[in-house]
Every structure is written in C-alpha cells, then in structure tokens.
Amino acid sequence: EDKVVQSPLSLVVHEGDTVTLNCSYEVTNFRSLLWYKQEKKAPTFLFMLTSSGIEKKSGRLSSILDKKELFSILNITATQTGDSAVYLCAISSNTGKLIFGQGTTLQVKP
Amino acid sequence: DTAVSQTPKYLVTQMGNDKSIKCEQNLGHDTMYWYKQDSKKFLKIMFSYNNKELIINETVPNRFSPKSPDKAHLNLHINSLELGDSAVYFCASSHRSGTGFYEQYFGPGTRLTVT
Numbered sequence: 001e002d003k004v005v006q007s008p009l010s011l012v013v014h015e016g017d018t019v020t021l022n023c024s025y026e027v028t029n030f031r032s033l034l035w036y037k038q039e040k041k042a043p044t045f046l047f048m049l050t051s052s053g054i055e056k057k058s059g060r061l062s063s064i065l066d067k068k069e070l071f072s073i074l075n076i077t078a079t080q081t082g083d084s085a086v087y088l089c090a091i092s093s094n095t096g097k098l099i100f101g102q103g104t105t106l107q108v109k110p
Numbered sequence: 111d112t113a114v115s116q117t118p119k120y121l122v123t124q125m126g127n128d129k130s131i132k133c134e135q136n137l138g139h140d141t142m143y144w145y146k147q148d149s150k151k152f153l154k155i156m157f158s159y160n161n162k163e164l165i166i167n168e169t170v171p172n173r174f175s176p177k178s179p180d181k182a183h184l185n186l187h188i189n190s191l192e193l194g195d196s197a198v199y200f201c202a203s204s205h206r207s208g209t210g211f212y213e214q215y216f217g218p219g220t221r222l223t224v225t
Contacts, residue, residue, distance in 0.1 A: 092211055102150070
C-alpha cells in the first residue's frame with residue numbers, strides 16, 4: 001500500500017532556529033514529491049521535486065529529494081513566527097492523485 | 111482574483127439531509143479534485159476529473175457523487191449525510207501535461223458539520 005511518513009509529527013523552536021522536516025515514502029507509481037504549508041485554511045504550494053539531488057529554494061525554505069533512499073527534506077533557516085504551520089508532504093502518482101503524509105506541526109516561538 | 115473558490119465555507123446540517131458543495135477555478139486548469147481532511151488533519155483524495163471525465167474514484171461511499179459541468183467547475187453532492195461525514199472538504203485543481211500532472215492548488219475548504 002502506498003505510504004508517506006513525515007517526521008517529526010510536531011516541533012517547537014525559537015525564532016532564528018533552523019529546522020529540518022523529513023518525509024519518507026513507499027509508492028508504486030512515483031511522479032513527483034510536493035511540499036505544502038497549511039496554516040488555518042487551504043494548503044499552499046511550496047515545492048515540487050521530480051529529480052534526485054537538485055535543491056529547490058525559495059527564500060529561507062529549501063528542499064531536496066533522494067529517489068534512491070525514498071525521502072525528502074524541507075529546510076527552513078532563520079525561522080520566524082509566520083513559519084508556524086502544518087507542513088505537508090505528498091507524493092503525486094501517474095494518475096495525478098496526491099498521497100499525503102500526516103503532516104509536521106511547526107510552532108515557532110518569539 | 112480568487113484562484114480556486116468553494117461555496118459554502120461552512121455547512122451545518124442534520125443527519126439524513128442532502129447537501130452540495132460547489133467549486134470553481136479560474137486558473138485555466140483541466141483537472142480538478144476533491145479531498146477530505148478529517149479531524150486528525152489527514153488529507154485524502156476522493157475524486158478527480160480531467161476535462162469533465164472522472165479519472166480517480168477512491169473508495170468513497172456512493173452517497174458522494176461528484177459532477178463536473180465543465181473544466182472550471184467540480185461540485186460534490188452528498189446524500190443521506192452521516193455523522194462521520196463531518197470534515198473539511200477541499201477542492202483543488204492542476205494542469206495535466208502529456209507526461210503527468212503539475213502541482214495542485216487548493217481552495218479554502220468547506221467545513222461540514224453533521225449533527
């Protein structure tokens with residue numbers, strides 16, 4: 001059965017800290033791995049990764065995929081209170097279906 | 111300039127009723143999806159339509175029926191609502207190319223409460 005596992009499930013840090021969120025997967029038909037940020041409402045798109053070893057960056061956020069070891073990490077440097085959210089990892093299959101992990105809840109304290 | 115919109119945002123209804131949720135996207139995408147997010151925040155795919163054709167139909171009770179009148183709209187009708195249907199329902203859309211699907215963009219969600 002297709003599975004996406006995120007760790008840790010929750011994390012509390014202070015502003016300025018750097019965090020690393022993990023996502024491992026077992027899926028039959030892998031197309032891409034996506035990261036989303038969910039605050040109070042809709043998940044908002046962060047990154048889509050399809051190739052191993054190529055880092056994607058957006059400001060203080062970056063992500064990389066390892067298709068051999070079947071995992072991805074999301075890094076956030078110099079965290080701010082506005083980074084507090086649930087971070088969701090998902091795998092896209094060849095049908096377009098997204099299979100989500102359970103999410104990592106990040107709380108950044110001032 | 112809303113990209114993916116859903117109506118209503120909140121829906122409170124009694125067991126046994128029938129209700130509909132509507133979704134519209136103005137991104138020019140050709141594929142739309144319905145997801146259910148339960149109380150543990152776990153997001154799970156329910157249905158997907160590509161160019162008005164059903165392409166994903168997960169194990170969902172047949173009380174749930176999606177309808178796509180055109181590429182920009184995907185509605186969800188639920189018959190005989192049950193307590194376990196209480197959840198947040200998200201609509202999403204994406205573009206499909208010959209090699210696969212691009213990233214999905216989500217609507218604001220509809221919080222359904224069945225009493």
